Amino acid sequence: MNISQAAKATGLPAKTLRYYEEIGLVSPERRPNGYRDYSETTVHTLRFLARARALGFGIEDCRSLLALWADKSRASANVRRIAQDHLSEIERKIAALTDMRATLQHLVNTCAGDDRPECPILQGLAQPQCGAEDTSALRK
């Protein structure tokens, strides 16, 4: 299977398939002409990766999950730990975004949004007591 067919089969862009090979997540065969040749097994792995990424797992988590998936004598506790940590991270992000939304929503609601210059949004940004102070939860 060519790269563009594998892309279609997995829903991932061809660029991403090359990238996943570069960082060692998958290892498709090569044809004599140098073209990548994706087997059903490799496509299966790619679909696993696509779903893990869709759930927000980082690449390194994906690498760990793939290793556990391949390890028939794994302990499910190890899988669960990764998922639970990631879930906590997601909850932290949701909390941070929810705080932002509350503050922004309030500012937007109180702004006339017409052709006059008075603007509670700018006032809120210029004053100290405007709400959220820390975005670190979103960056990490």
Next chain:
Amino acid sequence: MNISQAAKATGLPAKTLRYYEEIGLVSPERRPNGYRDYSETTVHTLRFLARARALGFGIEDCRSLLALWADKSRASANVRRIAQDHLSEIERKIAALTDMRATLQHLVNTCAGDDRPECPILQGLAQPQCGAEDTSALRK
């Protein structure tokens, strides 16, 4: 005011203050010895930036907001539009994360998390019907 004092006054790392100068968001004076010298005005601008960033505005949005803040004849509609667009973006991210959380929560709940290899999380990732399929809302 030296850079480390301005950092303390704004809550931003000194590295970030240098970065903001590099990209033209602020322009502190320079002392004869080459040290940056932050005025109260500049610190005020930096605090404005810190709050806008804490609300999740991107750097280019911050640049626009600063320009509107400085423009006494602005129309508040222009400020509101930026804030509303950003708010919509935040809501999209919250929705995407909430979907992820639901799926992950379910998987984590059904996983024993002991020393046995059976694992509904890995099964869920290996099967098609696992939930969220698209993370693009988080990347952009």
Next chain:
DNA sequence: CCTTGACCTTCCAGTGACAGGAGACCTTAT
């Protein structure tokens, strides 16, 4: 005067997970 230590400066590299594009090679159809 000299040294120590705490500042400050610039410049360069790295982050995560790709996306875009250049230039060249390969395949298939006409």
Next chain:
DNA sequence: ATAAGGTCTCCTGTCACTGGAAGGTCAAGG
């Protein structure tokens, strides 16, 4: 023979910083 389209590698850019190296500056103490 040629044109179109697929594929290859390699390089750069994204976003908002963060870390570190190499070197200049300043105030205090001996």
